[in-house]
Structure formats: C-alpha cells, structure tokens
Amino acid sequence: MHIVDGALSIPVVAGGAVLAAAGIGLGLKRLTIENIPATGVLSATFFVASLIHVPLGPSSVHLIMNGLAGLVLGWAAFPALFVGLLLQAVFFGFGGLLVLGVNTVNIALPAVMVHYLCRHGIGAASPNRAMLWGALGGALAIAFTTAGVAVALALTGNEFVPAAKMVFFAHIPVMAIEALLSGAAVLLARRVKPELFGALFQEKSHA
Amino acid sequence: MIPGLDQGEESMGVIGGIDPRIRVVAAIVFAMAVVSCRDMAALLSGLAAALGVLVLARLPVLPTLRRMVAMDMFVVFILVMLPFTMPGDPLFEFAGFAASRQGLMRAVEIGLKANAVVLALMALVGSMSSVTLGHALYRLRLPENLVHLLLFTVRYIDVLHQEYLRLRIAMEARGFQPATTLHTMRSFGYLVGMMLVRALERSERILAAMSCRGFVGHFPLFDAFRIGWRDWVFAAATVLVCTLIVALEIA
Known part of the structure; x- marks a missing residue:
C-alpha cells in the first residue's frame, strides 16, 4: 500500500510527516542496547516477508504482515517499518519520498493499534486461542491500513472517494490471507519460541 | 542478493562523485519543487531533469525506468478512475460513464509527478550504497x-x-x-x-x-564526507533546475 508522490494534498502530506515523526520518536525511545540488534533483524525479516507473493486466484498479492510486526515489536514497529519503506522507496522505487510520512503512518499505526488490541490474546494459555487472536490482528491491521489510505485520499479531495471505497472492498481477500498467515505464524511461534512475544518489546500496559 | 540493494557498491559517474548529504538534500528539494507544480510544461521538464540525473548516475537505464513506472495496483486503479470520478467537461464516454477532461489531466499530472520524483530519488540516493545512505542520514542529524x-x-x-x-x-x-x-x-x-x-x-x-566485543549501544560512524567545489556546483545546478521548473509553473 504505497501511495505515490503528487497524489495527496500538501496538508495531508505534512500531517502524515508530523505523525510519523512522533511515532518514530516514541518507538526509538524503546530501542535500547539489548534490542537494537533484535529490532534490526526482525525489521529485515518483515522486509523479506514483503517480497513473498501469495497466489490469489489467477493473480497474486505480496504480504504486508504489519499486524504481526505490531504484535512482535510494539511501538518499535514504527521505526522498523519506516526503515523498510525508506529502503523500498530509495532502492526499488516503491511509493515516493515526500509521502513517506503518510505511508509510514498507514502501515505502522495499525501495527501499534493491533499490538494494544490483540497482544494480550497472544499470551492466552491455549496456542489455538492465541492463533485466533493472531488472525484477528492480521485482518485488523490490513483493514486499518486500507482505511488509513482511504482517509488520506478522502482528505485530499472528493474525487478520490469512490475509488478509495472500492480499494477498501478490494482488499477484503487480502485481509483474509493476512489473517490466515498471521494466525499460522503466531501458532508456530507460540509452540516453538513463545519469547517472540515476550518481554523484549512489551508495552507497559500489559506488564 | 536482492537486486538494487547493494551494501558496498558505489555507482561511478558524475553523481557518484557528489557528497551523499548533498544528494539526499537535492532529492528532497527536487521532490518539493515538482510536487508543488501543476503546469504540464513544468512537470515534463521535471521528468526530463530526472532522466538527465539518471544518465549522470550511470544506473542501468532500462531496469531503473521499469522500477519507476511500476506502481501499486491500487494507485493505478485510482488514477484510471479519476477521469470518471472528477466532475468537469465531458471528454469521452466509457460504458455509460462520462470521463472529464479535468480528471484526465489530474491523473496525468499525478503520474508525471510520481515518476519524476521516484526517478530522481533512485538516481540521486539509490545510486549510493545503503551503508553510505545511513552515514549521510546520520550526518544530516537523524537520530x-x-x-x-x-x-x-x-x-x-x-x-x-x-x-x-x-x-x-x-x-x-x-x-x-x-x-x-x-x-x-x-x-x-x-x-x-x-x-x-x-x-x-x-x-x-x-x-x-x-x-563480548564491547558493544555499548552505538558504533563509531566513520566517514570522510567533504564538500568541495564539485558539490557546490552540483548544489547550484539543483537550485537552478528547481527554480526553472517553478518559474515555468508561475509563467
């Protein structure tokens, strides 16, 4: 979900940049000596995951996995996903330069929201229940991201509203895919290495 | 290796010799100039300037242009929808829906801006190694x-x-x-x-x-960035080009 430069109005681009800077700042406060390597390696993992194409009928979609990123990283998802978007823009030409703030907010804010909404469920006693919360988080993150894109477009001008609505509904299959994948990923991590959702990036409210 | 994401390789050519900090700032200034324009002549000269930088950066031309044109499906969809969703003078009809001239112009305008900015970004910043990019951003006071x-x-x-x-x-x-x-x-x-x-x-x-090697939370970031006469010439040229683009817009 990379919006390109030139599509959004200047106030929307500036507002996105301010929000992104605030979110990145909050995330950076949580980066300590102990978890900078972990955040970097996990950020690289989500970058590689975004290269995976999942077949969807005759076409295919690439993964975003921002719900899972939020569940693992908390607020650190903001700088981690920003770094990914920056590298994609500079080296692959995805998205744009000035819209980087808006794109960061659209991907990372849903990650943080999912962290607060679903993180406690990931710690549930039964791994199957954790899987359901993981699936919910995966679907919600894409729903919020698509809604964020639609809001950015609608704030720019009414001419974008019909297309923005259609983009939201067109992403329902993507929500389903991300839900299934996030659920399966959570189930595996809960069985193999529950510390993935452990204390490293836990936000204070669940402590 | 994921193509495009080089860790150590610096591109040669004129752009490769310019200070990385100047290149990052030039990309931002150019993007601001192009995005603020609406006039076709201004946007086309912006795209031409970006193509010129691409040649100076000696990046592989065809793969870079392919990356420039590639957009998310949803952006393409929104641009195709614009003529039909924006009110204005009807231009043609498709399946019973009238396409407006204003909408078509707006879609072309967004397409030109997006491509010019992305091309300049890849040519100016994407042509440096990602490690150099990190050092340049650090010198530009990023945390x-x-x-x-x-x-x-x-x-x-x-x-x-x-x-x-x-x-x-x-x-x-x-x-x-x-x-x-x-x-x-x-x-x-x-x-x-x-x-x-x-x-x-x-x-x-x-x-x-x-x-066990004594990491205490930060690396010393060694780099030898030095701004010389070439960098000033390049900076002046960037300002000149951006001013010309904005002048075309105002004229």
Missing part, C-alpha cells in the same frame, strides 16, 4: 539509533533473504506448490513464523557476539 536500526536492517536483509530461499527450497523439495488453498496459507504462515523465530535467535547470537 543515531534510527541510523543503527537502518544499518542493522540493511545488513540482515540479504542474510534473511538467503534463509527464506533455503526454506522455500526445503518446502518445494517436499512437494509444496503455492495455490489459493488453506494449506498454502498455513504453510506460508509457518514459513513467516519460522523466519521470525530464527531471526530472534540470530539476534541473540549477534548481541552476544557484539557484547
């Missing part, structure tokens, strides 16, 4: 731990991509073929989960190895 995060990410993208390919080969050796099935979704989910688990374990080993 130190954000730069460290960037350098860590860049360092491990390739490692993890290799790991991903190994896991995919292991899956394919067991007869996995992706399709739109529940089995595929679960397998891909396990794949991502496994990559996360391995990434966390790898980061524990990295931290241990770094701690």
